[in-house]
Amino acid sequence: MHGFQRKGGKLFAEGVSLDGLADRYGTPLYVYSAGTIVDHYRRLRGVLRAVNPLICYSVKANSNLAILSILSRLGSGFDVVSGGELERVRKVGGKMDRCVFAGVGKTREEIELGLRFGVKAFHVESEEELEQIAAVAGRKKGRHAPIALRVNPDVEAGGHAKITTGTYANKFGIPYELVAAAYRRAGADPRLHLRGIQMHIGSQITRVEPFRAAVRKMIPLVERLRDRHGLEYFDVGGGLGIVYEDALASGRDGWWKTLRSEKAMTLNEYATSLVPMLRDLKMDILLEPGRFLVGNAGVLVSEVLYRKSTGQKYFTIVDAGMNDLVRPALYEAYHQIEPVGKPRPGAIPTDVVGPVCESGDVFCHDRSLPPLERGDRVAILSAGAYGFSMSSNYNTRPRPAEVLVTGSRARVVRARERVAGLWQGERK
Numbered sequence: 001m002h003g004f005q006r007k008g009g010k011l012f013a014e015g016v017s018l019d020g021l022a023d024r025y026g027t028p029l030y031v032y033s034a035g036t037i038v039d040h041y042r043r044l045r046g047v048l049r050a051v052n053p054l055i056c057y058s059v060k061a062n063s064n065l066a067i068l069s070i071l072s073r074l075g076s077g078f079d080v081v082s083g084g085e086l087e088r089v090r091k092v093g094g095k096m097d098r099c100v101f102a103g104v105g106k107t108r109e110e111i112e113l114g115l116r117f118g119v120k121a122f123h124v125e126s127e128e129e130l131e132q133i134a135a136v137a138g139r140k141k142g143r144h145a146p147i148a149l150r151v152n153p154d155v156e157a158g159g160h161a162k163i164t165t166g167t168y169a170n171k172f173g174i175p176y177e178l179v180a181a182a183y184r185r186a187g188a189d190p191r192l193h194l195r196g197i198q199m200h201i202g203s204q205i206t207r208v209e210p211f212r213a214a215v216r217k218m219i220p221l222v223e224r225l226r227d228r229h230g231l232e233y234f235d236v237g238g239g240l241g242i243v244y245e246d247a248l249a250s251g252r253d254g255w256w257k258t259l260r261s262e263k264a265m266t267l268n269e270y271a272t273s274l275v276p277m278l279r280d281l282k283m284d285i286l287l288e289p290g291r292f293l294v295g296n297a298g299v300l301v302s303e304v305l306y307r308k309s310t311g312q313k314y315f316t317i318v319d320a321g322m323n324d325l326v327r328p329a330l331y332e333a334y335h336q337i338e339p340v341g342k343p344r345p346g347a348i349p350t351d352v353v354g355p356v357c358e359s360g361d362v363f364c365h366d367r368s369l370p371p372l373e374r375g376d377r378v379a380i381l382s383a384g385a386y387g388f389s390m391s392s393n394y395n396t397r398p399r400p401a402e403v404l405v406t407g408s409r410a411r412v413v414r415a416r417e418r419v420a421g422l423w424q425g426e427r428k
């Protein structure tokens with residue numbers, strides 16, 4: 001299933017026209033396809049069924065309550081990185097004993113919250129954090145803090161430097177060589193309950209080799225620590241990449257098409273390379289996908305405001321900006337851009353830019369797009385992950401509304417912000 005496709009030349013989210021949604025709710029507008037999220041969750045569980053994984057959706061990718069609710073109903077666990085994310089999961093009735101609490105800088109208050117809510121485990125990223133968690137747990141008589149250490153396996157995952165996490169140049173995890181000693185110390189502490197071990201090597205990984213290399217490197221360590229400390233689970237993290245080019249449906253498996261520069265791994269390749277190694281461990285297997293579940297389940301619909309030419313460049317100025325979707329400005333990320341209406345014949349190279357006062361507020365450079373006119377809408381595809389969740393009010397811009405489509409039904413799952421609300425809490 002792919003939630004976004006053309007019908008009679010016009011773009012639809014499942015059974016609902018994007019132009020119709022923009023008429024009703026205005027632009028910029030995030031639109032999500034519920035069916036796509038369900039489908040991606042089931043596909044992932046399906047290919048990994050031999051290890052019966054607990055999928056812990058990485059909330060940071062998109063933390064809207066409606067999306068958390070869909071995943072919670074499917075039985076998903078959650079990977080959270082703040083007290084706020086944990087509260088969101090609780091708000092939708094997500095099971096706390098399926099939540100793992102990650103992040104390099106958990107505060108004392110957040111640790112207390114995690115303990116009080118009864119998370120499955122804290123994923124610990126430094127020895128000092130381990131001490132802090134033990135100290136917080138120790139203040140409550142008889143309380144043990146469940147923990148797993150995040151191992152930095154020092155494996156290059158490729159991709160953009162800002163989303164690589166698994167090398168010693170990154171702040172994440174505990175270096176591979178130091179992990180066994182850290183478990184020994186933690187194991188001697190009665191305030192801690194050692195439950196598992198975790199890794200996460202990066203995001204938007206489209207080749208299977210980095211996953212295979214990291215898991216292969218981890219296996220002997222995991223086995224040793226499993227036997228020594230009775231660890232129950234191995235969490236292989238998230239990072240599964242998606243296709244950002246040709247992201248529009250074109251046949252049953254449309255979204256697994258070939259990238260321009262490299263061949264994206266298929267879900268089957270991911271599974272067949274990891275499952276045999278993981279199955280032999282005889283442990284619970286956890287996974288923390290974010291982007292894979294929601295990335296291609298969302299688009300950002302925006303209206304063309306103006307066009308202009310400098311003689312050197314042709315610009316199409318739209319009403320969405322980098323504050324609404326920061327990935328192109330932050331990571332030089334590619335997002336396919338499609339006219340929402342029936343594309344006009346022809347193609348013009350254009351920069352699609354937002355209204356924010358930054359030269360970096362650009363969604364694409366010299367992209368060949370069908371001619372667009374004022375008032376036309378465009379859909380910026382694959383915006384479901386790290387779109388709204390990374391948005392801001394920069395330039396005092398209210399953030400867009402979010403709409404969830406399920407079949408032929410659409411409902412607003414977050415109202416558009418109002419300008420007057422933006423200075424609430426400020427004082428003259």
Ligand SMILES: Cc1ncc(COP(=O)(O)O)c(C=O)c1O
Nearest residue numbers: 058200203238239288289290291
């Ligand atoms: C620890 C951890 N787990 C999971 C994820 C989710 O990554 P992705 O959305 O690429 O699957 C991240 C994001 O970078 C992460 O830092």
